[in-house]
Amino acid sequence: MASLVSHPDEVKVVTRRFGQGATNIDRYLELDGYKAVQKALGMEPDAIINEVKNSGLRGRGGAGFSTGMKWSFVPKQSAKPKYVLCNGDESEPGTCKDRLIFEHDPHAVIEGVMIAALAVGAASGYIYIRGEYRYLSVIMQKAIRDAYAKGFAGKNIFGSGRDLDIFWHGGAGAYEVGEESALMESLEGKRGIPRIRPPFPAVVGLWGGPTVINNAETLASVPHIMLGGAEWYAKIGPPKNGGTRLFCLSGNVAKPGVYELPMGYSLKKMIYEVGGGIPGGRKLKAVVPGGSSTPCLTADEIDINMDFDSVAKAGSMLGSGGVVVIDDAQCMVKFALRTMKFYQHESCGWCIPCREGTDWLKKTLMRFHAGGGVKKDIDNMQYLSENMLGRTFCPLGDAAAMPTIAFVKKFRNEFEDHLEGRPCPFEKAGAAEEMAALAH
């Protein structure tokens, strides 16, 4: 169990029931549980979709696409069964919000899936949980069993005459499966490799049926929107960026943790007030604003609001809400290497640029960080990344390329400091041991 943090600026919506024993279904019911889905049962599907559209809720997985819009793409009539899919394959380094939701409020996710199913006319919902979150799947399994026992899921839910099945499915340990079409492949029992699009999941998804796939945080927000109303939710954040966001503050801050803040909250305030600033008297060097795949911002660039549009304007992405703070004692080359190690390891290998590109970038960065770099390497790393960008089969290639381009562009001086056989200027004792550890 991760310990919870809090700050007065927080607006508790998704985290409202955290730490209150809501994994127990009776306790959940006391905390307004399963009221939203019952309300939705009395509504027309289009009314549910409109409510979500009006709330300004945007996908919390990273892309920030309007949730209501996504639901509206699902055809009303379909020869094949429709599905709702909860993407709980949270694997982006720096991101650890969905795990708290599964741990503290699993029924909210179930309820969100059910409302989405009512909105699009699906009779089954799947909750896909990251393979490494084995202990969370135990919690989720119990929650689903309890919901069935109460008659909330399965046949004739809440006596409404409607059937709605909820299943959970565990991943097998692949970041790639967080990509929606790869997740569907995985759920179907195949290799976790993305699909060719179009067709998009809303038309041809799981087992060929129209499918809505949303992030766990997105779905957990939906019951609150149903109860609190679209207007209330939208107003929490700036225009077109409704509601709150779970920010996973990590790295060199005094009080790291997951904070639920309104959309559009100042990044500077988040680091210095919510996070308690940089410890040890050191200075801020850079921030990765939305998970490891987003381009870093330098200390000069942090005076921005944390909503999808503002961060995009600043040349990065709000992404999955993983805010990684880096102070001036950290080596950016090493940070780039750690990032690339991850993407090289997680590339599914399907397409050439991602499979080969991440491997060469990792190899080059390892040698480079160890002091074996030559000047040409810096340009080559940028060249390689730029030639991956936008040309891979799925966004994983972009996720590896974007941060690397930013590291090289914004911290070229640090790369140059590693040249000519010099050991890493940030390492007290050479990098040889580090190399061995990295190369395991």
Add this chain to the structure above:
Amino acid sequence: MADVTLTVDGKKVTAPAGTLLIEACKTVGIEVPSFCYYPNLSLQGACRMCLVKIEKMPKLQTACTTVIGEGMIVTSDSEEIKQARKSMLELLLGNHPLDCPVCDAGGECELQDMTFTYGAAESKFMEAKNHKDEQQWSPVVFFDRPRCILCYRCVRVCGEGMDVWALGVQNRGVSSVIAPNREDHLECEECGMCIDICPVGALTSGAYRYKTRPWEMKHVGTICTHCGDGCKTTLGVRRADTGMEIVRGDNRDKSGTNGDFLCIKGRYAFDFANHEDRLTQPLIRQNGKLSPATWEEAFELIGKTFAEIRDSDGGAKIGVIGSTRTTNEEDYLLSKFARVVLKTNNVDHHRTADFPALASALRGKEGATASMAEVFTAPAILLIGNDPTEQHPLLAWQIRNNVRLHRARLYVINSNSIKLRRQATSFVQIEPGMEGQAAAFLAGSDAAADTLANSSTKKEEWIALRDKLRGEQNLVIVFGSEIVGDGLAKLVKFGSAISGAKFVCLADYANSRGAADMGLYPDLLPGYHSIVGNSQFHQEWGEIPQAAGLDLPGMVEAGKAGQLEALYVVGSNPVGRLDIDPFTFSKSFVVVQDMFLTETAVIADVVLPAANAYEKSGTFTNTCGDLQLVKKAGEVTGTKSDFEMIVRIADAMGFEMRKLVPFGGGTRADMGQSRGAQSGEADRHAVWLEAHGLEPKMSPFDPTAILDEIQRLVPGYDVSRVNLLSGNSEHTSLAEAGTSAAHKPESVSPANDSLFSSGTLGRYSRALNSVSESHEVKTAEVSAD
């Protein structure tokens, strides 16, 4: 479908809606490069080589997965795209071993060609390449992992094309690797299509690897000599001490009906030709032992003996057994030689299908037989008997992919749960031997349904099946050797009530159909004309004996009774196949033309070393009736074609050769010799001359002189010579066939070959015997010729 118009690089392109952009570009000569895209296999979008710019799309798009749209504006040659292609190649070459100088694919490698065209001359990487050692997956398939670019073509052709699914992908990221189905090795149909489809040298052939460079071979596109399907195989031929050596078989020439397809036999089982047991000298029995002799001695002895028997006791004392692997020209010549020179009707061959009954049933029906190409396009197929996967691999491929790509409906009636069942919309299992009853039922006999109905299929289901079949149009009806005689007539009766229905009668050897069409029967002349009467053959050939001859069992009986004074066996092994007592023909003068000392050859008085179908020119007719050109790859020193040997024997008997082979005049040599056409393509000049009747036939050994006669006299063979000579298949017709006599359906016996056996040829093929799958095959009761 309606047409869609778009613009690519400023050119207007119009193509049917649903066409992929990469294919639409081809139609106007714009090449969009790709590794993973392969026509008729599922789309991958993996290699990213085909990225193009489509207006209004923020990123470059893969042309291989994009369906064309009206008004689409596409750019395929901007600087951005050139750079994308170049960087993709840089990444591929990064871990590629660049061992091109020793790689089998060197010179015919798509990665080399792409690098040459789209340029990635500089290596940007300093680190060591990832390396893994080469693996042997089967005697005929090797995998060199570092060369693999992961285009997944092999995985798809094996799964989607072959329905074998023996290859897959293991691990992920840069460790991704193609893996065989049995951990460290393959157990599959060993077709080797994964090797041919591999764009690089990652998958290589156990039969060919490290033997030569592709440009050191002559490539000859000819027809496979194994089963009756008529696949085109490209033989890679090299000069050798023995005259020539075939070192490779593959699909380099894709112009055949088979396109990309070849089975293990067409790809690897050319090696019988190089076997060290090949006979390369005539043998004459002296003091009870076969001893080497000269050709002149052999022909003189045969000619003298045959003439003496004919003149003293009559031609009816001589038996002739023809081959199912010799060319149409040789079969025709043998039939003519027997009747005209030997004066005998004792002519037969190993019958694996009842073609006389088919010809009789289809007489007067135009377009009633389906070509092999039509099996791929028919909207519905009924298959009764046979197991095409084992015995007719190309036919199985055509059916399977017709179902996969065109959603054809396949109805299967079989006594076994054959593999094609997986593609069938309807599968009905019957008791062995009940195929004729099934035909009778389909033709309308409801009584037959009572005998057919069993625990798995009730009478009503049979009736429902028949109703469904009657509702089909352009149905192709394919049947095996289980359907003969009366059953065959019933099946044709049933089919004739279906609009556009066509038939395919399955026979087992490369030219079984030709042997039948060319009249290797005791009572039939070419084109199923009776020996009795006044056909065009009677008019052209001169006097033909009128008494029906002995069939093969009849000749055996005559031999036992001491009534057969001579037996002339051309490319057949009846002693081995029928398990005949070797002393049966001890009183007969036996002449055998063969490649090896078979069970029949060892009892012969004279053995003549024969060339095989890869060493001669002529034509084959496949089981569907498609006529195709057989091209000579080269000669093995010390052998002669059966054609030449027959003519030489006639000559030695004092017969005027020109009466047998109408050759004459002119200045050019026979078409068996290559004149500059080096890479499997047709020699256009020769084709033109030949097509206009200007190609002279100078020699009595020129098979085209007989082809002229066949096309002139044999009904249904009057097809386009230009198309034939250009390497296409030309469908023959049975509509005008002669009035054939009644036949003994029981004389039809299948070859019982599997995917891994091929009669005598199979016994001498190391490749076929080397794969573990060939040892799992049950021994057939009757082995093949």
